[in-house]
Amino acid sequence: MDTHTDTGSSAGAAADEDALIRLDGVEKVFDVRKKTGFLRSERREVRAVDSISFTVARGEMVGYIGPNGAGKSTTIKMLTGILTPSGGHLRVAGIDPSRERTRLARRIGVVFGQRTTLWWDLPLIDSYKLMHRMYRIPDARYAENLDRCVELLELGALLDVPVRQLSLGQRMRGDIAAALLHDPEVLYLDEPTIGLDVVSKVRVREFLRDLNAERGTTVLLTTHDLSDIEQLCRRVMVIDHGRLMYDGPLTGLHEIGESERTLVVDLERELPPIRLESARVVKVEGPRQWLAFPAAQSAAPLVARIAAEYPLVDLSVREPDIEAVISRMYAEKATS
Amino acid sequence: MADLKERDGSGSGFGSGSGSGVGRGFVLPHGRSRLVDGLRTYRLIAWMWIRSTMAYRASFAMTLLGNFAGTALDFVTILLMFSRVDELGGYSLGQVAFLYGLSSAAFGLTDLTLGSMDRLGKRVRDGTLDTLLVRPAPVLAQVAADRFALRRLGRLTQGLLVLGYALTVVDIAWTPVKVLLMPVMLVSGAAIFGSVFVAGGAFQFVAQDASQVQNSFTYGGTTLLQYPPTVFAKELVRGVTFVLPLAFVNWLPALYVLGLPYPLDLPAWTAFLSPLVAVACCALAGLAWRAGLRSYRSTGS
Numbered sequence: 001m002d003t004h005t006d007t008g009s010s011a012g013a014a015a016d017e018d019a020l021i022r023l024d025g026v027e028k029v030f031d032v033r034k035k036t037g038f039l040r041s042e043r044r045e046v047r048a049v050d051s052i053s054f055t056v057a058r059g060e061m062v063g064y065i066g067p068n069g070a071g072k073s074t075t076i077k078m079l080t081g082i083l084t085p086s087g088g089h090l091r092v093a094g095i096d097p098s099r100e101r102t103r104l105a106r107r108i109g110v111v112f113g114q115r116t117t118l119w120w121d122l123p124l125i126d127s128y129k130l131m132h133r134m135y136r137i138p139d140a141r142y143a144e145n146l147d148r149c150v151e152l153l154e155l156g157a158l159l160d161v162p163v164r165q166l167s168l169g170q171r172m173r174g175d176i177a178a179a180l181l182h183d184p185e186v187l188y189l190d191e192p193t194i195g196l197d198v199v200s201k202v203r204v205r206e207f208l209r210d211l212n213a214e215r216g217t218t219v220l221l222t223t224h225d226l227s228d229i230e231q232l233c234r235r236v237m238v239i240d241h242g243r244l245m246y247d248g249p250l251t252g253l254h255e256i257g258e259s260e261r262t263l264v265v266d267l268e269r270e271l272p273p274i275r276l277e278s279a280r281v282v283k284v285e286g287p288r289q290w291l292a293f294p295a296a297q298s299a300a301p302l303v304a305r306i307a308a309e310y311p312l313v314d315l316s317v318r319e320p321d322i323e324a325v326i327s328r329m330y331a332e333k334a335t336s
Numbered sequence: 337m338a339d340l341k342e343r344d345g346s347g348s349g350f351g352s353g354s355g356s357g358v359g360r361g362f363v364l365p366h367g368r369s370r371l372v373d374g375l376r377t378y379r380l381i382a383w384m385w386i387r388s389t390m391a392y393r394a395s396f397a398m399t400l401l402g403n404f405a406g407t408a409l410d411f412v413t414i415l416l417m418f419s420r421v422d423e424l425g426g427y428s429l430g431q432v433a434f435l436y437g438l439s440s441a442a443f444g445l446t447d448l449t450l451g452s453m454d455r456l457g458k459r460v461r462d463g464t465l466d467t468l469l470v471r472p473a474p475v476l477a478q479v480a481a482d483r484f485a486l487r488r489l490g491r492l493t494q495g496l497l498v499l500g501y502a503l504t505v506v507d508i509a510w511t512p513v514k515v516l517l518m519p520v521m522l523v524s525g526a527a528i529f530g531s532v533f534v535a536g537g538a539f540q541f542v543a544q545d546a547s548q549v550q551n552s553f554t555y556g557g558t559t560l561l562q563y564p565p566t567v568f569a570k571e572l573v574r575g576v577t578f579v580l581p582l583a584f585v586n587w588l589p590a591l592y593v594l595g596l597p598y599p600l601d602l603p604a605w606t607a608f609l610s611p612l613v614a615v616a617c618c619a620l621a622g623l624a625w626r627a628g629l630r631s632y633r634s635t636g637s
Contacts, residue, residue: 082469084633105472117467121388
């Protein structure tokens with residue numbers, strides 16, 4: 001039955017070859033028991049994931065976003081074989097994750113942003129040695145991969161430091177390296193930049209971009225930080241209430257969501273609101289003004305015009321936050 | 337072990353999957369038994385925990401000592417009791433020490449190897465179990481080796497010491513069969529306790545705060561077995577013989593070695609059932625574990 005549904009889709013055999021991840025109407029229903037009294041409870045079905053279908057081609061880098069409780073991590077858990085789907089069809093690298101979890105584990109890497117898999121009291125290198133043996137990575141391959149990760153993630157000085165002494169950013173880099181030593185074809189990252197300082201964020205993003213470009217590793221990342229997606233992913237999927245709301249380029253998301261970025265401008269002195277046709281002032285506070293402009297539009301010409309016409313001291317650009325984009329998108333769907 | 341069949345049975349995937357992806361991966365180990373794989377995983381993780389505790393040597397030495405002293409005090413209770421009476425349920429001090437040593441050593445062996453199973457509920461609650469599920473290794477081995485602690489050697493050592501003391505004071509008419517029965521008894525006993533640990537772990541998938549229920553069976557069970565069956569009510573003895581077969585850990589085989597009458601008028605050959613009972617218990621515990629893990633994977637945390 002499995003093979004039939006695979007070839008039954010109209011995508012054809014050639015497309016199937018490229019689709020490393022394939023979901024067909026996947027759903028996950030949880031039975032939630034709510035206590036209503038002593039020894040009495042009410043059962044309620046919660047659809048955490050409601051008939052989601054998508055494919056990810058080999059070598060793609062995809063952002064998977066949505067508000068808390070939207071079904072993001074449930075999807076990731078099904079893709080890694082931790083959870084068994086309640087319905088639908090799911091394949092990763094040709095493997096049914098929940099049935100052959102252990103076999104799949106050798107071909108995927110997982111980084112849980114909030115939970116380290118490194119050994120707290122041992123030097124970083126010891127965690128890698130464990131991966132070496134647990135995944136049965138050939139010695140030469142292990143040495144090569146470790147060298148590369150150490151160099152690109154700047155872990156050299158940290159290898160002999162107990163993990164508990166590492167900073168959050170260092171630990172995240174350490175975790176990413178640990179997930180890549182066995183050459184996974186897919187890397188799942190759950191909030192890889194959460195809580196990181198700017199420098200660490202930049203380094204992690206750079207590394208992921210290189211990994212994807214040079215090794216062709218398929219990357220699926222969930223995040224709250226839209227700038228992660230902006231800098232890494234050409235494709236973004238938005239999930240809310242267990243449904244796939246959007247699947248396409250980030251720019252398209254901004255258009256649909258009509259999201260706006262904010263330019264914060266510090267002028268030399270208090271002035272009346274700046275008047276420009278491509279942006280509107282949303283707030284004035286002394287010499288500081290907030291200007292909103294469409295997120296899909298570049299900030300450069302706007303900045304140039306303000307600099308030319310006003311006594312500019314300082315400025316910064318704020319990205320729209322994901323919740324706002326999604327809620328606007330949601331409102332749009334409801335009215336149309 | 338049943339898992340192995342399921343995994344290798346779907347081997348057709350091996351060929352089709354090797355098209356474009358496996359060029360980067362490496363040869364997957366075939367035909368390795370799940371048991372061997374589990375033991376290997378266990379060894380790897382246990383070693384990591386030993387090294388972790390060695391990061392705090394002083395603390396390790398203190399807990400080891402504390403653990404030993406704590407369990408040693410436990411036997412002192414029995415010594416105190418015998419300072420007042422000469423017999424307990426018709427058993428001499430040496431005979432009680434024999435039961436005590438066997439139960440304590442078998443339990444100590446299990447506690448050393450599976451003592452952290454009761455942490456599973458916590459792992460289910462805080463979601464850290466997920467990090468184990470994405471590894472290419474049996475989850476049971478990973479959970480069993482979790483927080484492996486050599487300080488638990490304290491209980492095993494104490495049990496063996498008490499057993500050694502018993503062997504010097506009790507008069508036993510040794511036969512080759514009785515000599516052979518001693519190690520068989522220890523290993524079977526540890527396996528029976530082990531199956532209770534694993535089944536308790538499986539139960540924690542459903543009820544995450546059930547570790548105390550498990551403890552009442554394991555720690556409670558070993559305390560029960562340290563005393564002669566003659567001091568307990570018939571119903572209780574029947575319960576630990578036919579329902580939760582803890583009587584096979586030490587009571588029945590030990591009474592054969594000591595040449596004392598069996599509880600419940602059981603026939604003599606029941607003393608040799610311990611290994612079979614142990615295998616049956618492990619099989620049941622394995623099934624319970626699989627059911628528990630399956631329920632976790634279909635409900636999530």
